[in-house]
Amino acid sequence: MPPVKTRPVDKFDRRRDELAESALLTLGEMGYARASLREIAGNSPFSHGVVHYYFQDKLELVIYSVRYYKARCVTRYDAVVRDSTTPDELIDAFAAKLAETIRDEAPMHRLWYDLRTQSMFEDGLRDAITEIDAALEAMIWRVITRYAELAGLSPSVTSPAAYGMLDGLFQQALLAWTTTGEPVLDALTTQVRTVLPLLAR
Amino acid sequence: MPPVKTRPVDKFDRRRDELAESALLTLGEMGYARASLREIAGNSPFSHGVVHYYFQDKLELVIYSVRYYKARCVTRYDAVVRDSTTPDELIDAFAAKLAETIRDEAPMHRLWYDLRTQSMFEDGLRDAITEIDAALEAMIWRVITRYAELAGLSPSVTSPAAYGMLDGLFQQALLAWTTTGEPVLDALTTQVRTVLPLLAR
DNA sequence: AAGTTTTCTTGACAACTGTCAAGAACGGGC
DNA sequence: GCCCGTTCTTGACAGTTGTCAAGAAAACTT
Numbered sequence: 001m002p003p004v005k006t007r008p009v010d011k012f013d014r015r016r017d018e019l020a021e022s023a024l025l026t027l028g029e030m031g032y033a034r035a036s037l038r039e040i041a042g043n044s045p046f047s048h049g050v051v052h053y054y055f056q057d058k059l060e061l062v063i064y065s066v067r068y069y070k071a072r073c074v075t076r077y078d079a080v081v082r083d084s085t086t087p088d089e090l091i092d093a094f095a096a097k098l099a100e101t102i103r104d105e106a107p108m109h110r111l112w113y114d115l116r117t118q119s120m121f122e123d124g125l126r127d128a129i130t131e132i133d134a135a136l137e138a139m140i141w142r143v144i145t146r147y148a149e150l151a152g153l154s155p156s157v158t159s160p161a162a163y164g165m166l167d168g169l170f171q172q173a174l175l176a177w178t179t180t181g182e183p184v185l186d187a188l189t190t191q192v193r194t195v196l197p198l199l200a201r
Numbered sequence: 202m203p204p205v206k207t208r209p210v211d212k213f214d215r216r217r218d219e220l221a222e223s224a225l226l227t228l229g230e231m232g233y234a235r236a237s238l239r240e241i242a243g244n245s246p247f248s249h250g251v252v253h254y255y256f257q258d259k260l261e262l263v264i265y266s267v268r269y270y271k272a273r274c275v276t277r278y279d280a281v282v283r284d285s286t287t288p289d290e291l292i293d294a295f296a297a298k299l300a301e302t303i304r305d306e307a308p309m310h311r312l313w314y315d316l317r318t319q320s321m322f323e324d325g326l327r328d329a330i331t332e333i334d335a336a337l338e339a340m341i342w343r344v345i346t347r348y349a350e351l352a353g354l355s356p357s358v359t360s361p362a363a364y365g366m367l368d369g370l371f372q373q374a375l376l377a378w379t380t381t382g383e384p385v386l387d388a389l390t391t392q393v394r395t396v397l398p399l400l401a402r
Numbered sequence: 403a404a405g406t407t408t409t410c411t412t413g414a415c416a417a418c419t420g421t422c423a424a425g426a427a428c429g430g431g432c
Numbered sequence: 433g434c435c436c437g438t439t440c441t442t443g444a445c446a447g448t449t450g451t452c453a454a455g456a457a458a459a460c461t462t
Contacts, residue, residue, distance in 0.1 A: 015439090031322040033234030036419065047441050049422080058420065110321040117318050120311040120379045121232040130380065156399065161370065161392045168369015169362065178321045179331065191362045198357065198399045216409090237449060248411050250452080259450065 016054050019044065020065040028107030031114050032062060063128045066115055069108055074135045076101065081142050087151040087197075094143055095192040098170060099185040102177050109174050137163040148200035156201045169195065217255050220245065221266040229308030232315050233263065264329045267316055270309055275336045277302065282343050288352040288398075295344055296393040299371060300386040303378050310375050338364040349401040357402045370396065 022044030026035045037058055041048040055061040077097055084090035102109065116133065119125035141159040148155050155162065173188040223245030227236045238259055242249040256262040281298055285291035303310065317334065320326035342360040349356050356363065374389040 011438095029322075031319065033319075034322065037421090038419085048420095049442070050440055052421065053439070110318065113318050114322070116376065117311065117314050118232065118234075120376060121235065121315070126380060133376075157395055158392070160373065160388070161396060164370040164373035164392070165366040165396065166369070168367070168372065169365040171369065171372075172361065172365035175317065175321060175334075179327060187361070191359070191365070194358055195362060195366065212408095238451090239449085249450095250412070251410055253451065254409070 012054070016064060017068060019046070019051065019054055019061065020068040022046075023061055023065045024069055024108065024111070027062065027065065028111045031111065032118055037061075059124050062115070063125065066112065067128060067132065070112070070132045070135070074132075074139045077139060077143050081146045084146070084150065087147055090143070090147050090150055091193055091196050094196070095189040098173075098192060099189055102170075102174055102185060102188070103182075106174060106177055109170075110178070113171060113174070136167075140166055144196075144199055147196060151197075151200055153200035155199060157199055162199055165195065165199075166192075213255070217265060218269060220247070220252065220255055220262065221269040223247075224262055224266045225270055225309065225312070228263065228266065229312045232312065233319055238262075260323075260325050263316070264326065267313065268329060268333065271313070271333045271336070275333075275340045278340060278344050282347045285347070285351065288348055291344070291348050291351055292394055292397050295348075295397070296390040299374075299393060300390055303371075303375055303386060303389070304383075307375060307378055310371075311379070314372060314375070337368075341367055345397075345400055348397060352398075352401055354401040356400060358400055363400055366396065366400075367393075 023035075023040045026040045026043050029035075030039065037051050038048040040061075041051060051058075051061060055064065077094060080090065080093040080097055084093055112132075115125060116129050119129040137159060140163045144155050144159075144162045157165070169188065169191055173184050173191075176184040176187075224236075224241045227241045227244050230236075231240065238252050239249040241262075242252060252259075252262060256265065278295060278298055281291065281294040285294055316326060317330050320330040338360055341364045345356050345360075345363045358366070370389065370392055374385050374392075377385040377388075
């Protein structure tokens, strides 16, 4: 029974985070299906058996890991929303951040899409994925409403629709990035500059 | 050496199609990673060993199968494009077809998204996926340009952008469909009615 | 009807998977 | 020093995987 209350409670949690960080490396490189626990542990300071000391099974590790990552993610554009003072400034900053995160964190993003897709096949993933997806939608909606506000307009689409469309563009860019590389990021930037104004009237 | 030229050339191809059809059943139900060749063969009139008589390996079977399915797919909206005489008629027919295919072929669609995502991890899938994706984009573009034409307008976004956005909405609806069921299709229909007019001006 | 080629099944292979139990190593309190 | 709970490693388990070879069955040719 690992999670006893003796000693610092977070010592245990800190190891979980450490495991999660290693797991994300491997998961982002190989994807959910091909990333075995031995491979994950191999890219960590620990041996493969330790996983079951800190997590009940592989699924719990994966869910914990993606939650651990996405927790930092959902505030990615908050500074942009806060600091922009004109519609165009917001668009440019938003588009730049989108491109930046594809460049810097592509493995994490493709892992996210992998897990989200797997959740259509595997029930155990569904709840966590649904929850994170809702947080991402809210994150995008903050950008949209702020844009509309700065432009003196109001959104022309619902929150889910705005998220769906922008997520589609982002995913498309991510896909192209893994094959084509850098140039697609300019295309993404251009697309966002064209599309965002359509989402408020 | 199976593919010899003796006898009807298509006898061989016909079996491949039959295998593909069975494979699609299992792949659509379990996803790419969890659908084993034994399971695939189990849902077919054949035994597991026959796969390697008609295909070099699992990847070739999967690629052949998804190509086999998508070949029928990329013309799905052509009748809509051809027969619609007003912008609103086109939108309604298009939205209805989108909802219909989610209802009727959800397993095939989630398989498609599964494979497209896996192509970011597995090089062997990349080429086939890229090719199919381009065909899907072209299919959507025919809808968009026809809509603009009927409305006496011209598209306000590029072909990739239009595909990315609509694909995002579709994927979102598919995801919600597997958890929520029927009601999400109305939402999709509404979204398309809102969004399509934004794509021409 | 016999022979030949195509088609399919069976059974095996090596590798890999998640899981778990037994015990070693480590840590701090006496 | 010793003890005891926590932490980690090692090695094994049962099951699954893609692949392939040997040969049975079927189809076709002559």
